[in-house]
Amino acid sequence: MPRESIRTDPETPFEVRTLGVVDYQDAYDTQHSLAAERADGTLDHDLLLLLEHPSTYTAGKRTEPSDLPTNGANVVDVDRGGRITWHGPGQLVGYPIVALAQPLDVVDYVRRIESALIAVCARFGVTAGRVDGRSGVWVCDDAGERKLGQIGIRVARGITLHGFALNVNPDMSAFDAIVPCGIADAGVTSLALEAGHEITVDEVLVDIVDAVRSAFDHREVGADVIGVTDPQASVEPGVASVR
Numbered sequence: 166m167p168r169e170s171i172r173t174d175p176e177t178p179f180e181v182r183t184l185g186v187v188d189y190q191d192a193y194d195t196q197h198s199l200a201a202e203r204a205d206g207t208l209d210h211d212l213l214l215l216l217e218h219p220s221t222y223t224a225g226k227r228t229e230p231s232d233l234p235t236n237g238a239n240v241v242d243v244d245r246g247g248r249i250t251w252h253g254p255g256q257l258v259g260y261p262i263v264a265l266a267q268p269l270d271v272v273d274y275v276r277r278i279e280s281a282l283i284a285v286c287a288r289f290g291v292t293a294g295r296v297d298g299r300s301g302v303w304v305c306d307d308a309g310e311r312k313l314g315q316i317g318i319r320v321a322r323g324i325t326l327h328g329f330a331l332n333v334n335p336d337m338s339a340f341d342a343i344v345p346c347g348i349a350d351a352g353v354t355s356l357a358l359e360a361g362h363e364i365t366v367d368e369v370l371v372d373i374v375d376a377v378r379s380a381f382d383h384r385e386v387g388a389d390v391i392g393v394t395d396p397q398a399s400v401e402p403g404v405a406s407v408r
Contacts, residue, residue: 169383223251265320271318332355335355340353
């Protein structure tokens with residue numbers, strides 16, 4: 166039977182930092198620094214960093230030469246799993262810095278992230294799910310399979326790094342230059358395209374926090390989330406918003 170929480174200590178606070186648009190390398194350095202502090206115990210609670218990146222292609226450990234951009238764009242090699250993907254404005258990126266319960270169950274951790282993203286899509290009227298043998302969140306219908314949410318993680322010293330990216334309303338043409346996630350026989354899509362109307366990253370933030378917290382701890386988001394603000398207020402960089 167699956168454990169109730171994926172976190173080592175679900176009674177500790179779960180801090181959420183909404184950071185706005187952050188350069189990829191800066192975010193990379195920040196999450197690695199926080200993960201080291203969490204592993205050392207100098208950081209005594211788990212975090213979720215939520216942000217957007219300027220347009221950036223990143224290549225995970227399994228990226229093949231044939232996956233790389235055809236437009237000559239630079240690619241950042243990173244220490245997560247998976248293959249190549251794109252980050253940019255209109256895509257919500259989440260980096261959980263979480264001490265995983267022992268014994269480690271990385272598959273369960275990934276499945277919980279998928280469940281959170283699927284729940285968020287449902288709240289916006291989009292039916293998403295999983296595809297056997299492929300990580301992430303997908304829309305599958307008569308038009309084929311389209312990837313809506315990407316997941317690429319690393320676990321070091323029992324602490325999670327990297328995380329997920331949900332295509333909310335980005336410029337989808339950025340994916341045309343690569344083989345997204347190394348999958349040539351499927352498409353990519355966004356929440357706004359599937360819903361058929363404009364959706365902004367700010368609109369999705371509150372639901373993401375709620376869904377991730379619930380998926381990690383199998384319970385509703387409570388007051389032990391650090392930085393709770395009025396759910397009707399606009400989300401500013403550095404402020405957590407939860408409902």
